[in-house]
Amino acid sequence: MNFTFNAQEYKYASRRRVVHAKRGMVCTSQPLAAQAGLTILQQGGNAIDAAIATAICQTIVEPTNNGLGSDCFALVWTGGKLHGLNGSGYAPQRLTPEAVAASGATEKMPLRGWEAVTVPGAPSAWAELHKRFGRLPFAKLFEPAIYYAEQGYPVSPIVARFWQEGIDALTPYKDNPAIAPWFATFDVHGNGVAPKTGELVTLPDHAKTLRILADSYCESYYRGELAQRLVEFSDKTGGYLSLEDLADYRAEWVEPVHINYHGYDVWEMPPNGHGITALMALNILKGMEIGAKDTGDTFHKQIEAMKLAFADGMHYIADPRYMQTRVEELLSDAYAAQRRALIGETALEPTHGKPFCGGTVYLCTADGEGNMVSFIQSNYKDFGSGIVLPGYGINLNDRGAGFSLNPELDDYLAPRKKPYHTIIPGFLTHEGEAVGPFGVMGAYMQPQGHVQVIMNTVDWLLNPQTALDAPRWQWIAGKEIWLESSVAPEIVEDLRRRGHEVRVLEDDTTFGRGEIIWRDSNGVLAGATEPRADGVVAAW
Missing domain, CATH: 1.10.246.130 (Gamma-glutamyltranspeptidase, large (L) subunit, C-terminal domain)
Incomplete structure (x- = not known):
């Protein structure tokens, strides 16, 4: 029999407990992504490998908040020292205040379209993290994400809700030639109705891109086939990206x-x-x-x-x-x-700009050797700029919206400059x-x-x-x-x-x-993830 229940309704309060473990732990906002990271730990990977695999998987199972065109930041504790990796991108060389004004925006940076796009930093950051601290083969870290992209995954409750909000937010831009391909990728039913909780979704274009990234150590994104396709689509639809913008970029320690x-x-x-x-x-x-x-x-x-x-x-x-x-x-x-x-x-x-909530995923990992990672990855608002590279599933960020158009402020838009970043x-x-x-x-x-x-x-x-x-x-x-x-x-x-x-x-x-992971003096890990998201603590 097929037992049917209301997957949307949560009438009564439930209680979560702290999860304790010794050998390893992954905490994040999507259960399948957390399990992907734990699998990497169980296959001999360290906390850095687990963080990368989890982040890659989240681009598939939580595409509402991050994707293959996101930025990220990481804090890595290893060898008794804390290291920082800035995986945020800069404005393209041709994205100037004058260009933005010519598009019709004079007081505030747009949230949608090419004016909002900065060079994505996440793929470079995955590679840089692995080069310095990873243990398992880089391609292995892509396997869980590729599986879910090709074979499908059931959508979790908060993701289902945010998916519909994303469709609603981007529908007014549907006639924009740069944004129209987004609907071919993420409007999975073709009718403006997001997938429901528990519904299986596949993202085959994402899987193709993940394989290219895994095989090229993410080089293709900045100096290969993917870079070529991104710039061609940018040129065709009024964007600002150039091959030089992509080729010159690397995540920064x-x-x-x-x-x-x-x-x-x-x-x-x-x-x-x-x-x-x-x-x-x-x-x-x-x-x-x-x-x-x-x-x-x-x-x-x-x-x-x-x-x-x-x-x-x-x-x-x-x-x-x-x-x-x-x-x-x-x-x-x-x-x-x-x-x-x-x-x-x-x-x-006090006077300041008006804050609002955005689209971001956070994860943390720990292993039995003392390594720990605090990692955050984001489109920014909803699904980001709304621009998706046709046939590749690369959903570009709208981090350029973090720039100011006030020339008196330090955050004033300039080419090759990084914007104010919220993650x-x-x-x-x-x-x-x-x-x-x-x-x-x-x-x-x-x-x-x-x-x-x-x-x-x-x-x-x-x-x-x-x-x-x-x-x-x-x-x-x-x-x-x-x-x-x-x-x-x-x-x-x-x-x-x-x-x-x-x-x-x-x-x-x-x-x-x-999410939180604390370690005590005996090496016991205590992890938690909150009920405001779909997350779990995966541990062993």
Whole structure:
């Protein structure tokens, strides 16, 4: 018999527990991707191999949030040291403010079309990670993704929802010749209706491209057949990519940045990512008297510190080659004290751009040898720019939307410049030893999620699962904040009395979706992934 049930409805609360293991662990927002990474560990791969395989698999099983045209960032703990890899791309040489203005955009960068596309960095980052730290053959890391692309996979619940939202968002652009091929790839029924939860989906064009990437060590993407096809399609449909833009690109190894927060070192990637926004907020908060977790006063102080950090971050963060302000100045204790002094009993109203939630996947891995990876990969908004290379399934990012068109700002669009980037992997250490990776995906929610998760862990000693499950706040703009419906009513009223403009939301997907792996002194791993996404902890 074929037992039928309602795959869309979740009426009653369920509880997740921390998963403990010793030999290895993979946490991410899609169960099949987590299992793909675990399989690599069980076949003799290390945590870096597992992270790459999981990231590649997520381009197939979670195409709503990332793809073969994404960017990524990674923090890798190995050999007693933390390494950073910036896999974000730059603007094509021909993508200038004048070109964007000629397309009709003069005040704000577009989210769709070629003006939003930067050179994708993820395939280069996969190769660079493997060259430096991988163990298994590179092509083996593609096997799970190729299998699901060719043989099919059942769509998970949150992905099904985001898929429909993506179709709805891109339908107004259907007549754009650059975006029309997206529908041939992702409108799988051809009628504007996304695949349902549990429905099998195949992505054969993706499988073809994955095989080319596996066989060429991703070289084809930047200096081979795929590069040729990308540029031909760009030229045909009014794009800006050139062969030189692709050939000159490589993911870049960088030094992570950190602050000490109550005895723990919290690590983030340096700009062009906005990880320092989380560090600036924590720097302000560490000098304040913080009481019990679930009080209006605690929420108020967290929110006000976050506002001040965002006001600075959105003004100063850019490609580091163009920043006029040094990261060290923004993270100094003296500057944190200046900002802290502005926080009183009522809501502030700093000026900044309006945050919104985006399309990103986060994953973390660990193995029995002590290696750990914090990895994040993203299109940006929904399915990205809406541009798909016909016949290849390469869905290009819209990271160019992170640029400013204000020439007075450091993030002003320029050729070969990297944009302000919202995706941020995090890592925690204590006295020089790794505690582990953590992350909360969701565009401008990300640093806000990092602050809340770290305080839940360090200040209130919550276990990883409880730290992720805890009710969240999100600052939106001015005095406007959003709260999850699980926040206590007395906190809601306290914040309103302090002048915050509060909205309580039933939908929790806008409050980030995160994962954590902590390692104790005995080498035991404790992993968690939250109910705001489809994720699981795969471990052995």
